[in-house]
Amino acid sequence: MAAPRQPVPAISRPILAFFRSTARRYFRRQFHAVRARNLERFTHPGRPLIVYANHGSWWDPMVSVLLAAERMSERRHYAPMDADALKRYVILRSIGIFPVEMHTARGAAQFLRTGKAILESGGVLWVTPQGRFADPRQRPLDFKPGLAALAAKVEGGCTLLPLAIEYPFWDERLPETLLHFGEPVHVAPGEQDIQLKLESALLVAMDELKTVAIARDPRAFTTLRQGSAGAGGFYALGKRLAALLGRRPYIAEHTPLPEAPE
Template identity: 45%
Template sequence: MVPMSRQMLQQAGVRPASPALVRAFAVIARRRLRGGFRALRMLHAERLAQAGTGPLIVYLNHPSWWDPLLCLTLARTLLPDCMHHAPMSAASLLRYPMFGKLGMFPVDQGSARGAAQFLRSSQSVLAAGGVLWITAQGRFSDVRLRPTTLKAGLGTLLHRFHDTTSITVLPLAVEYTFWNGVKPEALVAAGTPIPVHRMETTHTARTWTQLLEEHLQTTQDELAVAAMDRDPAIFQTLLDSEGASLWQRLRARMRGELEMPGADHTTEPH
């Protein structure tokens, strides 16, 4: 991986992340996910891990408030040696400046200035060999909505990509769903990587957007089918709250409490 250039990033308005703060916040993110979900499970995790050998864009659907915590956990688990960045509303970043130290960079939403800001900052992250995470729908969206639609920003970025190296674009489908237990499952699927080469003149910004939408929708459909099977063996489990659940069950038994039917999250309720 190309070393991150601090000067290059700062000139584009991107603040280099603080490794110590990222590590600390990653611990918090994992705790929150363990508390909120039965497990974090992933289809084709190797696709994300293998794509992190050069400049990478990970774009995903945006179903929930949980998405940033999930992305941070994926980044730290599967791509621990990469530098990660993501756009964030300039107003929100001004209100919560700590997120700038976690790799977020400001974008004024809904303006020409903001669009130019997004392109400049994103290009600097990619040119420096980093990983760019984008919730490309631009708003919260139900996972069942079809067709999958994206904002134009990412397609425009790829259309204007003129760096000397190639980059990889990876669709990521996210879904939060209940299976057989009290807690929901956090499910993720990595789609087929899309290689992007310098000066890909045959693709307009709109063509890129349509291609990205198709790839993400295909990945979402694959995840939906796997989710309906309710079989953990289909997935790679990246984070599991079973340890905490086991302790809670043992404590309940010591107190003489009864376990709820269906507390075994991997089997059908009795």
């Protein structure tokens, strides 16, 4: 007799819509802009799809919510979270976050069962395989083994898309959110020794993002969301008054940058 199929976590559409609206508002208020490179790799992926990213900030899960809302809203998106932490944020279960016991064999089995069910049902899985916060300059990446193990178990194979993330300050009061999708990694069922391949693909993406981030040129990116600009307060009021008196356009940015086309 076949084992019962692992259920896929339920997602509440109203709560998901609320969280997506909240993510858009957060990024608009807290960042100068959200900019991405190689978006076509995300919007035209293979199936099943795992997006895996470096994990440098509290903002990383919000990035996944925003990307899903802006570029792949028609598909269901899921991510694992430490079971103890999720107990404090139960509402997150309603948007596709599922619990995994950290550092136990049972937790590893939970992740494999639920992840496999999600992928084979057509859902997108988001993973931070370092399993902890880590500076984007830290090497080696030291992935946990669960991602590679899951990828090899998916029937028909799967695509893993590396995503490099940084939050640098350029010339404005608020930081940028910079995203760079690396080359997809295609894994066949039962394939062995893929962890090094996955780590290498993300390392390449992180190094490429570092290079363009240092250049500070928004034309290297697609601007997903434009956020707040300028210093605000009396400084911004003075700039507005000077522009009005000088009969010239008001520019909020401290250093106006050439923008890439949407």
